[in-house]
Amino acid sequence: MAGSLRSLISEDQLQARIRELGLQIRADHPNETLTLIAVLKGSFMFLADLARAIPGDVRIEFLGVASYHGGTRSSGAVQITQDLRGSIEGHACVVVEDIIDTGLTMDYLMRMLEVRGPRSLKIATLLDKPSNREIEVRVDYVGYAIPDEFVVGYGLDLGELYRNLPYVAVYSP
Ligand code: 5GP
Numbered sequence: 001m002a003g004s005l006r007s008l009i010s011e012d013q014l015q016a017r018i019r020e021l022g023l024q025i026r027a028d029h030p031n032e033t034l035t036l037i038a039v040l041k042g043s044f045m046f047l048a049d050l051a052r053a054i055p056g057d058v059r060i061e062f063l064g065v066a067s068y069h070g071g072t073r074s075s076g077a078v079q080i081t082q083d084l085r086g087s088i089e090g091h092a093c094v095v096v097e098d099i100i101d102t103g104l105t106m107d108y109l110m111r112m113l114e115v116r117g118p119r120s121l122k123i124a125t126l127l128d129k130p131s132n133r134e135i136e137v138r139v140d141y142v143g144y145a146i147p148d149e150f151v152v153g154y155g156l157d158l159g160e161l162y163r164n165l166p167y168v169a170v171y172s173p
Helices: 012-027 044-053 102-115
Strands: 004-009 034-040 056-067 078-083 094-098 118-127 141-145 167-173
Touching: 004 118, 012 044, 012 118, 012 141, 034 102, 044 094, 056 102, 094 102, 102 118, 141 167
Parallel strands: 034 056, 034 094, 094 118, 118 141
Antiparallel strands: 004 167, 056 078
């Protein structure tokens, strides 16, 4: 795909921050079995590294969501492409997201998950673009806050490409 990539967060920086987040999440939930709810597809790589950074018992659930439909602007409409397989009633849950931009997707997901009766429900996002928020979201764990630029890599795509980059890059058309 035409366009240029500029590295924003290196592989080493990502891994170091994720190790910290994993320990922090466990410290906040001592002795609890944690259910990580990965928001697909973008969070698959973050999930894999974060899960390994959390000591103790962890369950994994996947939630398929489509919001961008291949472009670089959010449509605001959230489509559930794959629901959770198991119940989260009574579980200590952490929603694992790649990036929070306007907040519309996460606001929708939190309302959808809260009614299922989890014991606790927290949000971990690898990246946060706070300057672009349209709706307030209570984010518990943030990897890196970034400026309002379109990023790809480490799970994040443009038209399904670039997810396999081991680092996060700014994409310029
Ligand atoms: P929001 O609903 O918060 O505006 O957007 C959340 C979703 O939009 C993310 O899960 C992600 O799929 C997509 N998104 C937001 N910003 C970016 C970006 O800079 N790059 C990519 N690849 N996706 C983004």
